[in-house]
Amino acid sequence: MNKDLRLNLIKAFEKGLRYDGRKLDQFREISVETGVIKTAEGSARVKIGETEVIVGIKTEVSKPYPDAPDKGTIMVGAELYPLSSPDFDPGPPSIESIELARVIDRGIRESHALDFKKLCIEKGEQSWIICIDICPINNNGNLFDAASLGAIAALKNARFPEFDGTNIDYKKLTDVPFPLSREPIEVTVLKIGKFLIVDPLPEEEASADARLTVATTEDGKLCAMQKGGDSPLAVEDIKTMVELAMDKTKELRSFLGGN
Amino acid sequence: MTYKREGRKNDEPRKIIAKAGVIPRADGSGYFKIGNTEAYAAVYGPRNLFPKFKQDPKKGILRCNYNMMPFSGMGNRVRPGANRRSKEISMVTEKALAPVLDLGDYPNSVVDVFIELPQTDAGSRCAGICAASIALADAGLTMKDLVCSIAIGSINDTLLVDLDYDEEAYEGSVADIPLAVIPRTGELTLLQMDGVVDKDNLFKAFELGKKAIKIIYEVQKNALKDKYKQEASIKTGKAEDKSSAVKKEESDESKTASKEGQK
Numbered sequence: 459m460n461k462d463l464r465l466n467l468i469k470a471f472e473k474g475l476r477y478d479g480r481k482l483d484q485f486r487e488i489s490v491e492t493g494v495i496k497t498a499e500g501s502a503r504v505k506i507g508e509t510e511v512i513v514g515i516k517t518e519v520s521k522p523y524p525d526a527p528d529k530g531t532i533m534v535g536a537e538l539y540p541l542s543s544p545d546f547d548p549g550p551p552s553i554e555s556i557e558l559a560r561v562i563d564r565g566i567r568e569s570h571a572l573d574f575k576k577l578c579i580e581k582g583e584q585s586w587i588i589c590i591d592i593c594p595i596n597n598n599g600n601l602f603d604a605a606s607l608g609a610i611a612a613l614k615n616a617r618f619p620e621f622d623g624t625n626i627d628y629k630k631l632t633d634v635p636f637p638l639s640r641e642p643i644e645v646t647v648l649k650i651g652k653f654l655i656v657d658p659l660p661e662e663e664a665s666a667d668a669r670l671t672v673a674t675t676e677d678g679k680l681c682a683m684q685k686g687g688d689s690p691l692a693v694e695d696i697k698t699m700v701e702l703a704m705d706k707t708k709e710l711r712s713f714l715g716g717n
Numbered sequence: 718m719t720y721k722r723e724g725r726k727n728d729e730p731r732k733i734i735a736k737a738g739v740i741p742r743a744d745g746s747g748y749f750k751i752g753n754t755e756a757y758a759a760v761y762g763p764r765n766l767f768p769k770f771k772q773d774p775k776k777g778i779l780r781c782n783y784n785m786m787p788f789s790g791m792g793n794r795v796r797p798g799a800n801r802r803s804k805e806i807s808m809v810t811e812k813a814l815a816p817v818l819d820l821g822d823y824p825n826s827v828v829d830v831f832i833e834l835p836q837t838d839a840g841s842r843c844a845g846i847c848a849a850s851i852a853l854a855d856a857g858l859t860m861k862d863l864v865c866s867i868a869i870g871s872i873n874d875t876l877l878v879d880l881d882y883d884e885e886a887y888e889g890s891v892a893d894i895p896l897a898v899i900p901r902t903g904e905l906t907l908l909q910m911d912g913v914v915d916k917d918n919l920f921k922a923f924e925l926g927k928k929a930i931k932i933i934y935e936v937q938k939n940a941l942k943d944k945y946k947q948e949a950s951i952k953t954g955k956a957e958d959k960s961s962a963v964k965k966e967e968s969d970e971s972k973t974a975s976k977e978g979q980k
Contacts, residue, residue, distance in 0.1 A: 495788055495835055497753075497788060497838070498788035498789075501788065512835050514787065514789075514835070515788065516788045516793070518793065537797055539831065539833055540782070541743070541758075542740065543742050544742065544743075544761055544764075548831075591787040591797075593786050593787075593835065595740060596739075596743075628791065628792055
C-alpha cells in the first residue's frame with residue numbers, strides 16, 4: 459500500500475473532499491438499465507461512476523436438496539474478470555470474488571427476498587435453481603454496491619422460461635416474474651483513518667483500514683453484513699457506519715423503479 | 718431445396734455497432750456488437766510477463782483469452798472457467814491478431830487481450846476478434862492494419878454472410894466458415910470450417926465476405942475516430958469547432974475511401 463497516497467487522501471478528507479472532488483458521503487452518478495442481455499432470463503447493467511457491472515440471471519430445474527424437498531434455491535456467482543481491472547489476474551476464482559458472491563448471496567437469501575417455496579415445482583422431485591452471475595466490465599471501485607443493485611434489478615427484470623415438465627425452452631419466456639417480495643440493497647462504508655466514506659475509488663479501497671457492507675430491506679430491516687479490512691472497528695464506529703449505510707440505501711433504491 | 722433468408726440479403730451482415738475506449742481502466746478497449754452477439758475486449762500491456770521462462774528476449778508476446786459470460790449462451794448456463802472450446806478460440810484469436818502487431822520494441826513483455834461475451838447469437842469468435850482489434854489500436858500499439866472478421870455460412874449450398882444461431886441450427890446441410898482478414902492486403906489470418914461445402918463454393922465464400930469485411934473495417938475505424946473526437950472536444954473546450962474540423966477531415970477520407978472502392 460502506498461503510504462503517501464493514504465496520507466494525501468486523509469489530508470483531503472479533513473477538508474471534506476475526495477480524490478475526485480466528491481463529499482465523503484456522496485455517491486458518483488448511478489445508472490441502472492435492465493433487460494440488456496437477450497440470452498438471459500433477466501439482466502441489468504449498473505454503472506456507478508466509471509464502474510460498470512452486468513448481472514445476468516439463468517434458471518435451471520433440478521432435484522431439490524434432500525433437507526429442503528419443498529424449496530428451490532439461488533446460486534450467486536461472481537468472477538473478477540481480468541478484463542475489468544489491471545489488478546485482477548486470470549485463473550481460478552480469487553478469494554475476493556468468492557467473498558463478493560457470498561455477500562450478495564446472503565443479502566438476498568437471508569432477507570427471504572425470494573420465496574424459495576414458490577420455486578418448488580414438485581415436492582422432492584423438481585425445483586427451480588436461479589443462477590445470478592455478476593460480471594464486472596470496468597472496476598473503478600465499489601463493486602459490492604454495484605453488484606447488489608444489479609442483482610436486485612436483474613431479479614425484478616427476470617421472467618421464468620417455458621417449462622413442460624422435462625425441458626426448458628429458454629427461447630420462450632413466460633410473463634411470470636420471480637416471487638420477489640423484498641428488495642435488499644447493500645451499501646458499503648469504508649473507514650480510512652478516522653473518516654467514513656461511501657462509494658470508494660480503487661485508491662480509497664487500497665488505503666482503507668476497514669470496510670462494512672450492510673444489506674437493508676425497504677422496510678428498514680438489516681438482513682446481512684460483512685466486515686472487511688485488516689483493522690478492528692469500535693462499536694461507536696459500527697453504529698455510525700450502519701446508520702450511514704441505511705441512509706444511503708434509500709438513495710440507491712430510487713434507481714430500481716418499477717418493472 | 719434452396720434456403721431463402723428472411724429480412725436481409727445473402728451478402729449482408731447483421732447490424733453492427735462498435736465503440737472504442739469502453740473500459741477506462743484498461744490500456745485499450747473495444748466493443749463490437751453484430752446482431753445479438755456482443756463482445757468486449759480489453760488490452761493490458763505491454764507489461765511484465767511471469768513466469769519468466771515464458772518471456773521472449775527478442776520481442777513481446779501476445780496473449781488472448783476468450784470467455785463467454787455464464788448467461789451468454791442460447792441454452793443452459795455456461796459454467797465459468799476455461800474449457801476446450803474457449804482455449805482453442807483463444808489460440809486462434811491470438812494467431813489472427815499477431816500478424817498485424819509489431820511487438821519488437823517490447824522484449825520480455827506481454828500484451829494481454831481479454832475478450833468477454835455478455836450475449837451470443839453465433840459468430841462470437843469473429844465478434845471477439847473485431848473487438849480485440851479495436852482494443853489493440855486503442856492501446857496505441859504499433860499495427861500495420863486492423864483485423865476484420867466475419868463468418869460465411871452455407872445452407873443447402875446457398876452462401877450466406879454472418880449466420881445467426883437459428884440459421885446455424887437449420888436442419889439441412891449447414892457449413893460455417895469463420896474468416897479474419899487484413900483488409901489492406903486481403904490476407905487471411907483466421908480460417909476455420911465445419912460442415913460440408915464443395916470447392917467452388919468455398920472459393921466463392923472468400924469473394925462474398927469482401928463486402929462485409931469492408932463494412933466492418935469502416936465501422937471499426939469510425940469507432941476509433943469517435944473516441945478521439947470526444948477526447949478532443951473535452952480537452953479543448955471548443956467542442957464545436959474541433960468536432961466539425963474532424964468531421965470535415967473524416968468526410969474527405971470517406972470520399973477517398975469510396976473513390977478507391979469505385980476503382
